[in-house]
Amino acid sequence: QSDLLAHLNVWAVKARPEVPDGPVALAMDRGLDWLARSGLDTHAAVDVPPVFGPGDGNLANYLWDGSSVRVVDFEDSGRSDRxxxxxxITEHVGSWVEHPLDALSFLRHFDLTAAExxxxxxxxxxxxxxxxxLLYFDSHSEDTRNPVGTVERQADRLLRLLA
Incomplete structure (x- = not known):
């Protein structure tokens, strides 16, 4: 998580000034405002038990055989929490851009504590x-990997999560 926070600070300085007014800029501004107030930079997840996690929510990294899930990519793995x-998993672009995962239904399968x-x-x-x-930078590269409009859809997703 600390790596993500550091990257966000760098990206905000690099990208935000060049983003024209509109839904993407609004989502970036609201997201960065929320982040500044979130306490994520100072509060460790002390009330949630640690687990060994894969650290990459791309659904292609999980194999389902009808009864069990197997993780097949450990490149970003380490100490994490559920x-x-x-x-x-729910926020990875691969979970919604083409074949949307019903995040609410998926999350109902987990008995989380109040802190979790x-x-x-x-x-x-x-x-x-x-x-x-990430999608903003991808949309401005010559070899973009995502469909046109993906960054705008992500802006809408973020704004809904912040509401």
């Missing part, structure tokens, strides 16, 4: 903001 890992539920909401907002910047 709330962060669930946020990784609060952390899940914060982590979803954080990761939605991270994806907004």
């Amino acid at each position: 709330a962060f890992e669930l946020a990784e 539920s609060v952390r899940l909401e914060r982590c979803r907002r954080l990761l939605a903001l991270v994806w907004l910047f």
